[in-house]
Amino acid sequence: MPESVQEEEFSIHWIEDVLQRVLERDVDEYLLSAGKSPSGSIHVGILRELIISDVIKRRLLDLGKKARTMFVIDDYDPVRSFPPGTSLSLDEWVGIPYSDVPDEFGCCESYGAHYANELIETFPKFGIDPEIVWTSKLYRTDAMIEEVRTCLRETETIREIMIEYVARDFSPEQRAQYVDSMKNWYPASVVCPECGRLQAGAKGSIMPNRITAYDPDTDAASFKCHYCGLEDTRPLSQLRVKLTWRIDWPAKWHLFRVTCEPAGKDHSVKGGSYDTGLEVSRRVFGWEGPVKVPYEWVQIGGRDMTTSEGIVFTPRSWLRIAPASLYRFLMLKTDLQRTINIQPDRIPDLVDQYDRFERTYYALEDADSDRERLARLLYPLCEAQPVREEYVPKLSFKFAVVISQLEELLGHDVVVQRCVEAMKRQFGVESLPDESMSNIEQRLKMALNWVREYGTKRDRVEVPPEVPAATRQTLTDKDKEFLSVMVEALRRGPASDEDIQAAVFEAARSVGLKEKRAFVVMYRLLISRKSGPRLGPFINLLGREWVADRIASVL
Ligand SMILES: [Zn+2]
Numbered sequence: 001m002p003e004s005v006q007e008e009e010f011s012i013h014w015i016e017d018v019l020q021r022v023l024e025r026d027v028d029e030y031l032l033s034a035g036k037s038p039s040g041s042i043h044v045g046i047l048r049e050l051i052i053s054d055v056i057k058r059r060l061l062d063l064g065k066k067a068r069t070m071f072v073i074d075d076y077d078p079v080r081s082f083p084p085g086t087s088l089s090l091d092e093w094v095g096i097p098y099s100d101v102p103d104e105f106g107c108c109e110s111y112g113a114h115y116a117n118e119l120i121e122t123f124p125k126f127g128i129d130p131e132i133v134w135t136s137k138l139y140r141t142d143a144m145i146e147e148v149r150t151c152l153r154e155t156e157t158i159r160e161i162m163i164e165y166v167a168r169d170f171s172p173e174q175r176a177q178y179v180d181s182m183k184n185w186y187p188a189s190v191v192c193p194e195c196g197r198l199q200a201g202a203k204g205s206i207m208p209n210r211i212t213a214y215d216p217d218t219d220a221a222s223f224k225c226h227y228c229g230l231e232d233t234r235p236l237s238q239l240r241v242k243l244t245w246r247i248d249w250p251a252k253w254h255l256f257r258v259t260c261e262p263a264g265k266d267h268s269v270k271g272g273s274y275d276t277g278l279e280v281s282r283r284v285f286g287w288e289g290p291v292k293v294p295y296e297w298v299q300i301g302g303r304d305m306t307t308s309e310g311i312v313f314t315p316r317s318w319l320r321i322a323p324a325s326l327y328r329f330l331m332l333k334t335d336l337q338r339t340i341n342i343q344p345d346r347i348p349d350l351v352d353q354y355d356r357f358e359r360t361y362y363a364l365e366d367a368d369s370d371r372e373r374l375a376r377l378l379y380p381l382c383e384a385q386p387v388r389e390e391y392v393p394k395l396s397f398k399f400a401v402v403i404s405q406l407e408e409l410l411g412h413d414v415v416v417q418r419c420v421e422a423m424k425r426q427f428g429v430e431s432l433p434d435e436s437m438s439n440i441e442q443r444l445k446m447a448l449n450w451v452r453e454y455g456t457k458r459d460r461v462e463v464p465p466e467v468p469a470a471t472r473q474t475l476t477d478k479d480k481e482f483l484s485v486m487v488e489a490l491r492r493g494p495a496s497d498e499d500i501q502a503a504v505f506e507a508a509r510s511v512g513l514k515e516k517r518a519f520v521v522m523y524r525l526l527i528s529r530k531s532g533p534r535l536g537p538f539i540n541l542l543g544r545e546w547v548a549d550r551i552a553s554v555l
Pocket residue numbers: 103105106107108109113114115
């Protein structure tokens with residue numbers, strides 16, 4: 001697997017490519033948009049789109065342009081299915097907009113708001129601050145209803161576009177059928193005033209409550225509800241309407257004059273909904289529409305994430321186990337046409353890699369000039385907060401994985417103190433800034449969450465309060481001789497990680513015990529396993545006195 005290649009490979013030219021295409025629009029204010037339907041927990045993949053928008057905005061601001069980002073929550077979309085585990089009944093809520101479905105957890109104003117809020121709350125951590133637009137509220141504004149009117153007046157043009165794009169690969173019979181079905185088709189549906197539904201039927205057999213006639217002179221719209229059977233004609237201003245999906249998107253682009261919107265491959269395929277939207281922009285709104293930026297999906301552990309099937313890894317799940325800047329780094333360094341596969345089991349390696357990259361930016365790491373140039377360009381875009389002038393030492397994540405598991409045994413203060421000592425040694429400094437201290441706290445939490453949720457048996461370290469009787473019984477006379485020498489060596493005074501590591505070898509040799517056996521005996525006494533973290537540093541973490549007492553307890 002070319003994994004190491006992929007990790008070392010950076011292709012960030014895409015940032016400048018997109019920037020150039022956006023700049024060509026030469027507008028007074030650049031607007032970068034992203035959007036998502038809150039059909040359940042929203043997975044971390046959506047952040048790829050938001051981070052693309054965010055870096056282009058940052059680059060525009062760097063150039064002295066006006067620019068902002070926007071996130072459209074499509075909470076006006078009707079329920080088609082619920083993810084596994086929902087307590088709500090699909091029969092009861094199918095076809096009703098997410099904004100009208102209650103929040104089963106009781107904390108937000110709707111089902112849609114709940115899942116949108118779950119995502120929005122993580123934005124500051126990821127360094128993004130888009131304006132939030134709720135589609136359900138947008139459709140209550142006169143400005144949006146005016147867009148709907150434009151579309152209804154231009155229904156004939158929209159029908160032509162739909163036939164051109166949707167039926168482009170149909171067989172002649174399918175096409176004839178589709179053309180026939182479009183004769184009385186209108187690009188908008190109505191939320192039934194009786195039953196509150198935008199459509200009837202679930203996945204595969206959906207019947208939208210479409211407008212069946214529209215009179216531009218009186219502004220009266222006729223509609224039929226396929227769920228409860230209500231048929232009526234009312235003024236458009238007295239109805240809750242929604243444009244059909246492929247038309248809703250370009251109408252919003254036009255309303256806000258969106259300059260650029262990235263889109264996942266499902267929407268951005270040739271002739272897909274994005275291209276349909278651009279055609280609608282040109283022919284219905286007389287405007288070229290946004291710069292299209294297609295991007296590949298983000299996978300988790302090699303699988304596509306789907307809300308409807310419950311394969312979800314949320315931004316919150318990410319923040320529990322890893323820094324936000326690492327996520328931005330992974331998104332930014334990868335070409336837009338490449339799938340990004342997040343492997344949670346590899347987080348400690350990835351954090352290490354990002355820490356080295358950060359030190360390269362501060363010229364604290366040996367690196368060639370290409371790498372330095374890359375770090376200078378990319379690192380500030382990876383950070384959620386403005387970059388500091390001085391490097392802030394970070395606790396090694398791998399170190400945090402081990403020591404965070406010793407907190408119960410050593411207590412929090414001792415754990416923090418050991419982290420501080422280790423960092424002072426690693427970075428050759430006398431003291432650490434406050435930022436390093438808060439970094440220690442964060443990394444200890446993340447590392448513990450990571451090891452509990454994704455760590456393998458090898459990563460787990462558990463120190464039993466006492467050496468189990470079964471372990472004592474396995475000790476031979478020679479083992480005990482070796483242990484006596486070890487107790488003395490440990491009590492002899494201060495020793496570095498390396499000194500202790502060497503002392504184990506020496507003690508084993510001095511009594512004629514095989515070195516491998518010596519390590520097994522030590523690990524058994526400490527963590528009831530045959531192997532574990534590197535012994536020298538691990539003994540220093542536990543404290544030499546403590547380890548000496550532990551050994552003495554079995555002699
Ligand atoms: Zn809620």
